[in-house]
Each structure stands twice: as structure tokens, then as C-alpha cells.
Amino acid sequence: MGKQPTMTEGAGTRAVTVEEYVAARASAGLAEVFGAIAAAARQIERKIRLAGLGDIYGAGSIYGAAGVVNVQGEQQQKLDVFANDLLTELLRGVASVAAVVSEEDEGPVVFERGSGVRDSDAEFVVVFDPLDGSSNIDVNVNVGTIFSVVRRVGDVVASVLRAGTEQVAAGYVLYGPSAVMVMTLGEGVAAFTLDEEDRFVLTAEGMTMPEQGPYYSANQANAASWPEVYREFVRGLVAGELGGQEYGARYIGSLVADFHRTLLKGGVFLYPPTKKAPRGKLRLLYEAYPLAMVAEQAGGAAVDGEMRILEVRAAGIHDRTPLVIGSRTEVEALRKAVLKTAEEVE
Ligand code: FBP
Numbered sequence: 001m002g003k004q005p006t007m008t009e010g011a012g013t014r015a016v017t018v019e020e021y022v023a024a025r026a027s028a029g030l031a032e033v034f035g036a037i038a039a040a041a042r043q044i045e046r047k048i049r050l051a052g053l054g055d056i057y058g059a060g061s062i063y064g065a066a067g068v069v070n071v072q073g074e075q076q077q078k079l080d081v082f083a084n085d086l087l088t089e090l091l092r093g094v095a096s097v098a099a100v101v102s103e104e105d106e107g108p109v110v111f112e113r114g115s116g117v118r119d120s121d122a123e124f125v126v127v128f129d130p131l132d133g134s135s136n137i138d139v140n141v142n143v144g145t146i147f148s149v150v151r152r153v154g155d156v157v158a159s160v161l162r163a164g165t166e167q168v169a170a171g172y173v174l175y176g177p178s179a180v181m182v183m184t185l186g187e188g189v190a191a192f193t194l195d196e197e198d199r200f201v202l203t204a205e206g207m208t209m210p211e212q213g214p215y216y217s218a219n220q221a222n223a224a225s226w227p228e229v230y231r232e233f234v235r236g237l238v239a240g241e242l243g244g245q246e247y248g249a250r251y252i253g254s255l256v257a258d259f260h261r262t263l264l265k266g267g268v269f270l271y272p273p274t275k276k277a278p279r280g281k282l283r284l285l286y287e288a289y290p291l292a293m294v295a296e297q298a299g300g301a302a303v304d305g306e307m308r309i310l311e312v313r314a315a316g317i318h319d320r321t322p323l324v325i326g327s328r329t330e331v332e333a334l335r336k337a338v339l340k341t342a343e344e345v346e
Contacts, residue, residue, distance in 0.1 A: 015201035018181060018192045022169075026185055029096030030149065030169060033124060036090040036097075037147055037173070038181065038192075038200045044083050044131070044145060045179040045194060051079070052140070063138045071106045071318060079137050080104055083130035083145065091126050098122035099156040101317050103129040103286050108156045108317070124168070125152050125159050127317075129286040132172075133254025142176040144256025148290040160285060160317060164310035170290035172256045182207070182260065184297040189263075209300035212243065212329035213266020215250045217258045225275035229341045233334050237268075242333055255282065259291050259325065263298055268330035272305070273322045280304070280322035284314045288323050301331035305338045 018038055023031035051063055066076045084104040091097045092111050099110040099122075111122065126149055133143035149169040152159045171183030179194035180203075189207040192200035216237050223231055237247045247267070252258050258269045271282050282288055292302035292309035302309040302325040312321060324334050 015195065015199070018183070018200040018202070021190065021192070021202055022185065025187070026169070027096075029094075029123060030185075032094045032096055033091070033126060033149055033169075034183070036094050037087070037126075037145075040083070040087045040090045041145060041173040041175075041179065041181060041200070042194065042198055043086055044079075044173075045175050047079065047082060048137075048143065048175050051137075070104050072103065074134070076104065077131070077134050077137050080131045080134060087126075087128055087130050087145070096122060097124050097126055098152045099125050101125065101127040101156075101160050101285065103283060103318075108160070110156055123152055125150050125156055127160055127286045127290075129283070132256050132287065133252075136252070136254045136257075141252060141254060142174060142257035143254050144175060144260075145173045146256060146286055146290050147171060148286060148293070157317065161314050163313055164284075164289035164292055167289060167293050167310075170293040172259070172290065172294070174256050174260050176257065176260075180260070182263070182294060184294050186293070186297065189294055189298045207263065207298050209263050209295065209298040209327055210266030211299070211327055212245055213262065213268070213327045214246065214248055215261065215265060215267035216247050216330070217249070217251050217262065217267065217269040218271065219251060219253070220249070222272075222274045222276075226272045227341075229337050230270065230272040230334075233337055234270075237330070242330065245329075255287055255291070259295075262326045263294070263300070266327045268324065268326035268334070270324045270334070271322065272324070277320065280320045282320060282323045284309075284312060284319045284321045285317055288312075288321050288325075291323075291325060295325050299328065300326055301328045302326075303331055303335045306335060306342065 019031050019035045022034045066078045066081045068076045070076045084102055091100050099108045101108045128147040132146050148167050169185050173181045181192045181200050191204040193203040195201050262269050288309050295302045304312050304321045
């Protein structure tokens, strides 16, 4: 994980916050965006950490369904709604943000800027999955927030429906034993850990994903409904056919947690097309694009089976995609196998 980066100031050194890190490398407007995401993440982390106590302190449980079905047709969890409302409100307070697009909302939430804020100031659109891994919220397993920042070019929807290569920043916050924000501005990957003073401080820089890793991660209960090439790929991994590497299986069922392990340890996470979800289950704009940018910036790769995820164009803000992401060796091997199968079919 590398040396603990600090900022030398006078005689002493002190930790670098994510806001300072971004301000030193990008615009003040983007640093404010990260400030709002960090502020939301602090409150979400606290809510999740104390969630089990709700009943005891009579606050009522924050666990469970909110009784509303979201645009995905999923039962919204109370924590989904809490995280979504919080991120939206904190980003509304940032002048450089024109609008947000969330997994939980049908369409973009466009912020009406009062007088004194020029339209051009609102240069960003922030796209996010406020709480990823909903099925794990109530069982105290790691969940996360995933975010992507794009430049607004005229219409908000047109701005976010451009290729993933147009992202100016991306990342996620993992709410685990410690809360960690992993992000990229397009020049490498850095991690920030929530400290006792409630700040996200820099704990790793220039993070790289191993070229090949010891784990594959997939919901194998779906394997019978995967295209044959994916079943054959996993069989080959387990049989040690990819350069003799031995593989163990790991699947948490929270994308952020499964990706974070893959970033640190290497290997591959895959959510192939299934009979139930022939276009994949995971969402392109606020799950695949941001994680693909982090993966590539760390020397890894991400494809939809055939294409580089960052070059896939979305037709709608809630588009889904197959996702194969992780170390370059495994992802390239899978892509080659899928392309070969496609050629044979032609
Ligand atoms: P949301 O919780 O944000 O809807 O995310 C989808 C997700 O929970 C991912 O975090 C995870 O990788 C996947 O779905 C798990 O799906 P499954 O239960 O089909 O394995």
C-alpha cells in the first residue's frame, strides 16, 4: 500500500485530506464536489455503524424496506433513501454541480441555481449509486457508495450519455471495518481513510492492481444461465489453465466490496449476462463506468465481454451491462474467448 503520504508544513507533517488532494490537482469546483461526497459518506458511515442500535434508542430501525419501489423495480431500503437524499442535498449546495443522476431516481435532479451563480459555474454532473449492495445492508456486510463526475455539455442527460472515457473523476466509498474512499482524477488511483477526526485522509497513492490474481468472484448460482463461454472461462481458471495460476472463489455480493478486494489482491469479478438479465444486471453509468475508470487507472481492465466498458455508449441513464473487471490477464483472456466465440458463430 506504499508510504503514508503527508503534507509537510513548517516543522511538522500532517495528513492530506481528499479535498486538499483534489484542490492541489484539479479545480476548486471539483474539490468542493469531493467535499460534499466526503461529508455524505461520513454521515452514511455513522448511520450504518449505529444502525443496529435504532430500536434500543427508540429511533426506530433504519434497517429494512422503505416501502417504495425504485425505478429499477427494486424495493428501496431505508438506508438507500437516506443516502440518496443526503448526497443529493449536499451536492445541491455545491455551485459547480448542475445536476445529479442517481440509481434511485427515474431522471436527473437538476439544481435551480439562484441569482449570482452563472450557469457556466455549474460545470459538473455527478452520477452515483448512493448505497450499493442493498442485499447486504441488514446483515452488517460491507456496502458502498459509487460515484462518477462528468463535465456538463449543454443538456444534462446528453452530458451523462457520453462514453465512460469522458469521466473527469470517479470512485467509491467502502463502508467496511474502516471507511475508505478510493478515487481517480484520471492520473492514478488514491485511497483515503476516515480518521478519528472524521476526515478522509490520504493513505495510499499510485495504487496498482496485480497483473493476475488468486481470486475469481461471481454469483455462480447463475452459472447455468450464463453463455457457455463464461462457464468455460471459470472452469479454466479453476483448472489452473490460465498460466498455471491457482484460483480461490470469493463473492460478497456487494460490488464495491468485491471490486475493492480485486483492486488490492488481483483476480477477476464477473457478472455475465443471464437468462433473467440478458443485458447484464449491473448499471453502466453509476456502477460499471466509475469502477472501470479506477481499474484502468490502477493497471487493470474492464469489459462488457467484448468491448472496453469505458467505450460502451449508454442509450439510457439506467442502462445495464455485463461486467468483467479486474486484473489485465484474466479480463483479456475472457475477452479473447468471447470474441473467438462470436467469430465462430458468424
Ligand atoms: P445495488 O444493491 O446497488 O442494486 O447493486 C447491485 C448489487 O447488489 C451489487 O452490489 C452486487 O454485485 C450484485 O447486485 C449482487 O447481485 P446478485 O445478488 O444477483 O448476486
